[in-house]
Amino acid sequence: MIAPDFFARPSSEVAADLIGVTMLFNGAGGAIVETEAYHGQDPASHSYRGRTPRNGAMFGPPGHVYVYRSYGIHWCLNFVCLPGSAVLIRALQPDVDLEAMRERRGEVALRLLCSGPGRLTEALGITGAHDGLSLFEPPFALHPRTAEVMLEIGTRIGITKAVDENLRFGAKASPFLSKKFPATV
DNA sequence: CCCAGGATTGACT
């Protein structure tokens, strides 16, 4: 079992340990294959300048979610860790209830169903209405890894500050990553 | 009060 104190750690550790963990929302979802860590001393983080109305959940209990609107269009899902830090869930391997996810996403290739932070929230039906909910209560559910995972680590995507921090984590060679990790030299 | 700028995606050249 994953317990709440799993999240009471630095977001970089949690982000790495979440790869391979299964997340379900209303019974749909799959194994997490890509994450990014954000924290309070991080200029790229919403929490960098302290608590605001939007980012309040990032300063709430570990193991709850922070959901925010991205580009006025998409929703992005984060798991809150120590206060002011969180892990952005960037991609899932679609495993459970593909039917429901396909219905919400429309006609897309399986590879694109949950392959990106905006895509996976759409597939699962997660919106700002769910901001602040606990991962340990329905409609959320978590299941531990069932096998060892090979990790890839790299720089975060789509940000303009702290671009060189290696805070992006992925399941090595997963076809469901939102973007390939740069080839290691 | 104002308005620049997004932790993105999909359509198009």
Next chain:
DNA sequence: GTCAATCCTGGGA
């Protein structure tokens, strides 16, 4: 590869 869509946050005035 380029670019618009779309909205709302929050820093600065």
